[in-house]
Amino acid sequence: WQVDNKYTLLGGVIGAFITITVIQSMGALGPAKAAMLIVISQLAVAYVIELAGLFGVDKEPFEWRKILGLLIAIFGIIIFKWQK
Template identity: 65%
Template sequence: MWGILISMLSGALMSIQGVFNTGVTEKTSVWVAAGWVQLTAFLACVVAWFFTGRPSVTAIAGVHPRYLLLGGIFGAAITYTVIQGMEALGPAKAVLLIVVAQLAVAYLIELFGLFGSDKVEFQFHKLIGLVIAVVGIVIFQK
């Protein structure tokens, strides 16, 4: 139950953040807005770190494989693409496409066991669910 609730909160926060970031972009630029998002996220993490027992920052040097450290670059790219998508399509359409793309890529990562994730067997009903989600996008667009 916790996983369901926290995942729903995550989705809601992403939608709200996308709208906020798009508003900042209208007054500045996409890279100023994306930079501001990353800077304020960093500051929030520092504050949270102070209140959560302060585990060693140097442990980051022990992360293997090293490509796992590229998450911040993905974060900047995500911020940029969400802003652009929301500007072009509006929040509802953009988030719908974002969520379906997340679902498709996450399933492919699981199917092939990419990036150290556990490999799962193909299940036809999951493919049908993904197709239904895509059909939902088409219906939503009309």
Template identity: 40%
Template structure:
């Protein structure tokens, strides 16, 4: 379990860093070139690391037991990168990624609860829903609280007293 937690923490940190990098690349190249660069370099890195760590075993595939639609994960990745880059550009990194994470959590909870696409069904609980709602409330406090603080700063700066 500890390794799962460490990998999850690392993934969260890497996703946050990647989104900042992607946003900076997008400022200079545009959304589609950013997506192409991100996924192209990701492919090259995955291929290289796969060969280094797995050698020839990496190319021994048994795709017969896998559903065909699972192969489209990379196409979904295009949508992920494109949408996140645009969200970060329009909302800023923290707010955009907060929304992405909440949406991931809600979507995962629905898919787990329904047992769709061969997932093992995980029973719904009100505690899980309460946790998601608390996170959503935290994001709202984060976003709306910042506006009030900025407004208060402006009032203090312009106050002649």
């Protein structure tokens, strides 16, 4: 029962948290808006993991174009949600 990387044990807890938040966001926002928000959240967290070099991932330098891409996607959600 030896585990080399203790952080890998968090996978189940993180997965359960993600499942709960996805279920709640589908009910609150609807499937399309929730799916867009989920994907953007995953991209943002993945970029932070790359920047910090967490979980054994190679540390990457900061790039403005990636932040710009996330902002464009967020702006798309705002446009999608915008109603008269």
